Amino acid sequence: MILLIFSSILIISALAGLGKIMENIFGTLFTDVSGKILSGIMGISILWTLISFLIPLNIYVEIITISLGLLYFFKEKLYLEFYRFTRKDFFLGAITSIIIFFAGSFYPYILDHFGYYVPTIKWITEYGLIKGISNLDLILGQMSMWHIFQAGFSNFSDPFLRINSILLIIYTFYIIERKSWIQLCALPIFLLFSQSPSPDLPVLIFSLIILNEILVGNKKTALLFAFSAFVFAIKPTMIWLPILVFLYNILILKANSKNLLFGSLISVLFFIKNIWTFGYPVFPVAFADLGFSWKPNPEVLKISSQYAIMKTYDMQYSYEEIQRFSTIDYIKNWFFLKGIKSIINIFLIISLISFCLFAWIKKRKLITLICISLLIKSLLVLIFSAQYRFFIDVFIVIFFVLFYEFLDKKKSIIIFSGLSILCISLLSFPNLIQQYVPSFRLGNFMTGFKQKQLYQPSVYQYKKSDHFKVGDLQFNASKNYPYNFDTPLPAISRSFIYDDINARIFPQPIDKNNIRKGFIWKRMTSDEKREAESVINAIENVDK
Numbered sequence: 001m002i003l004l005i006f007s008s009i010l011i012i013s014a015l016a017g018l019g020k021i022m023e024n025i026f027g028t029l030f031t032d033v034s035g036k037i038l039s040g041i042m043g044i045s046i047l048w049t050l051i052s053f054l055i056p057l058n059i060y061v062e063i064i065t066i067s068l069g070l071l072y073f074f075k076e077k078l079y080l081e082f083y084r085f086t087r088k089d090f091f092l093g094a095i096t097s098i099i100i101f102f103a104g105s106f107y108p109y110i111l112d113h114f115g116y117y118v119p120t121i122k123w124i125t126e127y128g129l130i131k132g133i134s135n136l137d138l139i140l141g142q143m144s145m146w147h148i149f150q151a152g153f154s155n156f157s158d159p160f161l162r163i164n165s166i167l168l169i170i171y172t173f174y175i176i177e178r179k180s181w182i183q184l185c186a187l188p189i190f191l192l193f194s195q196s197p198s199p200d201l202p203v204l205i206f207s208l209i210i211l212n213e214i215l216v217g218n219k220k221t222a223l224l225f226a227f228s229a230f231v232f233a234i235k236p237t238m239i240w241l242p243i244l245v246f247l248y249n250i251l252i253l254k255a256n257s258k259n260l261l262f263g264s265l266i267s268v269l270f271f272i273k274n275i276w277t278f279g280y281p282v283f284p285v286a287f288a289d290l291g292f293s294w295k296p297n298p299e300v301l302k303i304s305s306q307y308a309i310m311k312t313y314d315m316q317y318s319y320e321e322i323q324r325f326s327t328i329d330y331i332k333n334w335f336f337l338k339g340i341k342s343i344i345n346i347f348l349i350i351s352l353i354s355f356c357l358f359a360w361i362k363k364r365k366l367i368t369l370i371c372i373s374l375l376i377k378s379l380l381v382l383i384f385s386a387q388y389r390f391f392i393d394v395f396i397v398i399f400f401v402l403f404y405e406f407l408d409k410k411k412s413i414i415i416f417s418g419l420s421i422l423c424i425s426l427l428s429f430p431n432l433i434q435q436y437v438p439s440f441r442l443g444n445f446m447t448g449f450k451q452k453q454l455y456q457p458s459v460y461q462y463k464k465s466d467h468f469k470v471g472d473l474q475f476n477a478s479k480n481y482p483y484n485f486d487t488p489l490p491a492i493s494r495s496f497i498y499d500d501i502n503a504r505i506f507p508q509p510i511d512k513n514n515i516r517k518g519f520i521w522k523r524m525t526s527d528e529k530r531e532a533e534s535v536i537n538a539i540e541n542v543d544k
Contacts, residue, residue, distance in 0.1 A: 132294025
């Protein structure tokens with residue numbers, strides 16, 4: 001916790017300085033210090049994405065970036081802006097920050113932290129963006145911009161990967177500076193994302209900030225659309241946000257279409273990044289096939305698609321069973337899943353219907369546009385993979401709009417205090433959620449409070465792996481564990497090893513002497529099949 005405080009001071013100061021550079025070039029979304037920091041986040045994320053095509057985001061890149069940010073932080077005397085906080089605001093910010101630092105110091109428990117977030121960050125810091133890396137391990141084809149941003153700070157300034165905790169501190173600055181007290185109500189829920197660099201947290205926070213700026217009448221649509229495109233680039237399921245800003249620009253402000261240029265360029269960068277790592281413009285959809293040689297094997301993509309469909313039904317049905325569903329069964333079985341997922345799904349539909357009625361009653365163009373945007377996003381997610389985690393933003397946005405004019409500072413602080421106590425209690429005593437909500441599986445991976453986290457954030461170490469070779473590819477796989485969060489690179493998750501072998505293919509380096517040149521898949525020769533069989537035998541013998 002103490003180390004996290006020092007890390008946040010360093011990174012926030014550097015981001016403020018970098019944001020000042022961004023403002024000098026592109027202007028400012030709003031003038032407060034949180035506005036500069038947010039500009040710094042977007043600017044450095046874009047820059048590092050471009051750089052990572054060429055070189056890894058190693059310690060040298062981080063030192064140069066931090067030094068430049070600190071130089072401008074002190075040169076422009078940005079530290080003076082923190083003196084604008086009143087005594088009451090400072091006290092509220094300090095209490096909130098302590099809660100955030102404490103929550104962020106717990107062990108990570110989100111499974112994607114071990115199977116996706118950390119491996120992605122390791123690749124970016126050691127090699128950069130790798131062409132066709134989805135052939136090595138399909139999930140790495142995502143390479144979210146948020147993980148590029150985290151990777152750039154992971155060498156020495158944030159080695160514990162708690163950038164989300166630092167983002168929550170920045171979010172607190174925004175809430176206090178912009179007097180958007182209703183957002184305090186969401187902050188305790190966001191504490192559950194503070195232990196891992198989950199891209200869900202930044203997109204939720206940025207979307208609420210952009211939504212609030214629209215509601216207060218911010219007319220800087222060039223930057224609003226740029227930020228919304230940045231949110232989409234972090235997580236494409238947030239498609240509703242750029243749609244909303246686009247409609248706001250065209251139908252309400254009736255502004256020049258040139259305002260969409262910066263955001264469009266960010267979107268183009270997102271598509272290029274995906275094509276480079278995955279072979280298609282949007283992960284994990286095999287849409288708009290441009291014929292690149294490093295795109296994943298169709299059979300592997302088919303398996304991934306089937307898995308996504310099963311996740312829609314919380315893995316409670318096999319793919320074959322789902323295929324036999326009638327149209328009524330598709331809907332009925334989704335509504336009546338066992339456990340908490342059923343409640344969430346039903347509440348989603350109720351929330352959307354209620355919000356549509358609210359928009360119809362209010363008859364305000366902006367609320368109608370928000371409703372249309374959320375409906376488009378919900379429809380798309382329902383079509384592709386209707387998992388509850390893809391709808392978190394819908395619930396929060398609907399709550400935000402419905403209670404925007406009702407929750408003042410006092411009411412928001414009361415709700416914030418109560419929910420904070422609840423969330424900290426769940427993190428500290430996870431047996432509560434394990435006992436009362438057993439269907440919430442993530443609760444089983446929470447470990448509770450450990451005294452050492454008061455000094456530094458808790459992190460796991462495993463460091464058990466085996467080395468294998470198939471064809472020209474030499475790789476590592478975690479021993480007796482499904483994820484490769486600290487396995488030496490190149491590493492392949494065991495599940496993808498099985499998928500590749502079942503598809504009778506295996507990833508191979510384009511240049512066996514330089515894996516930075518990327519990966520493709522190839523049909524296995526007879527010798528490679530024998531090597532692959534020995535890999536499977538070795539894995540299964542360890543499991544026994």
